[in-house]
Amino acid sequence: MKVADNLANINEQIQAACNKANRDPDQIKIIAVTKYVSIERAKEAIEAGIVHLGENREEGLNAKRGVLGDKPKWHFIGTLQSRKVKNIIDKVDYIHSLDRLSLAAEIDKRAQRKVKCFVQVKTSEEESKHGMDPDEVISFIQQLEQYSNIQVVGLMTMAPFTDDEHVLRKCFRALKELQLEIQGKQLDYAPCHELSMGMSNDFKVAIEEGATMIRIGTALVGE
Ligand SMILES: *Cc1c(COP(=O)(O)O)cnc(C)c1O
Numbered sequence: 251m252k253v254a255d256n257l258a259n260i261n262e263q264i265q266a267a268c269n270k271a272n273r274d275p276d277q278i279k280i281i282a283v284t285k286y287v288s289i290e291r292a293k294e295a296i297e298a299g300i301v302h303l304g305e306n307r308e309e310g311l312n313a314k315r316g317v318l319g320d321k322p323k324w325h326f327i328g329t330l331q332s333r334k335v336k337n338i339i340d341k342v343d344y345i346h347s348l349d350r351l352s353l354a355a356e357i358d359k360r361a362q363r364k365v366k367c368f369v370q371v372k373t374s375e376e377e378s379k380h381g382m383d384p385d386e387v388i389s390f391i392q393q394l395e396q397y398s399n400i401q402v403v404g405l406m407t408m409a410p411f412t413d414d415e416h417v418l419r420k421c422f423r424a425l426k427e428l429q430l431e432i433q434g435k436q437l438d439y440a441p442c443h444e445l446s447m448g449m450s451n452d453f454k455v456a457i458e459e460g461a462t463m464i465r466i467g468t469a470l471v472g473e
Contacts, residue, residue: 253282253291254298256470260453264464267457278457281325281446283467285310289317291471296322304346304465308337315341327406327465329380332356339365346370346406346446346465349382351393358397365399368406368446371428373421376410387428391440402437404444404462405429409452418452422459429460 260280268275281302284292292303292314303318305311306328315324323343330338330347335356346368348354357365369391372381382390387405394400405428409421425447432442448456450469457464467473 251472252298253294253300253471257295257298257300260466260470263454264457267454271458273457277462279463280470281327281463281465282470283327283449283465284314284471285328286467286473287471289314292318295471300470302463304467308334311338311341325465336360344368344403347380348400348402349380351390354394354397354400358399361399363399364401366401366403368404368444369402370406371425373407373424374410374417381407384424384428388431388435391432391437391442392435395437395439398439400439402432402440402442404442404446405432406446408449409447409456411451413451415455418455419459422447422456422461426460 264275264278279302281304282295282300283304285306302323302325304325304327324341325344325346326338326342327346330353332353339360344366347370348367349370369387370381371384371387391402394402405425407421407425409418425445429442429445432440444462445460446463448461448464450466453464453466
């Protein structure tokens, strides 16, 4: 399938989810997750109108950014080891996987500018999923005030891989509730206006629950 055809299909589904939730589709940005696919395929996504690209490893980011340049917005969506921060920090526009203070300290130290970060939250019981315990998020964000290069633009989560809508909804709702709590604190370093949630199999539910950035790999560019 051409990326453009997949994109048209996804846009229809975004529209339907927005209609259902009474939301404006302009509020939702698609991040094309290109971690499984070639540079050529990522280029096809850009030609189809994609602006945001997501990679989860330093190698993939470097390879694609080396060819595609800095015109797309680059999102780092994978687990980030502190020792790798210095290698990616000047190459990404967003980091979606901030989940510990030691990582925040390293980002702050290596960055030459404010870095847009998402705090990754573990909203499901699944052992394998990364991210912070929801109970720790508020105090974690309060502690980020000391790091002047960190801007908390939002929260990110991964729901478990399931078709059980009830389970998905519960995860996404938990993230939305946390967002509202943080926004209520009116922290200038943590406006938290974005919710990065929803992937190929669950983005419609995520949109109904308030997603502003959906991360789509398989359904858009393939596996
Ligand atoms: C791979 C990945 C995605 C995309 O997953 P698909 O199911 O292929 O859409 C989204 N977010 C993260 C964090 C990922 O690692």
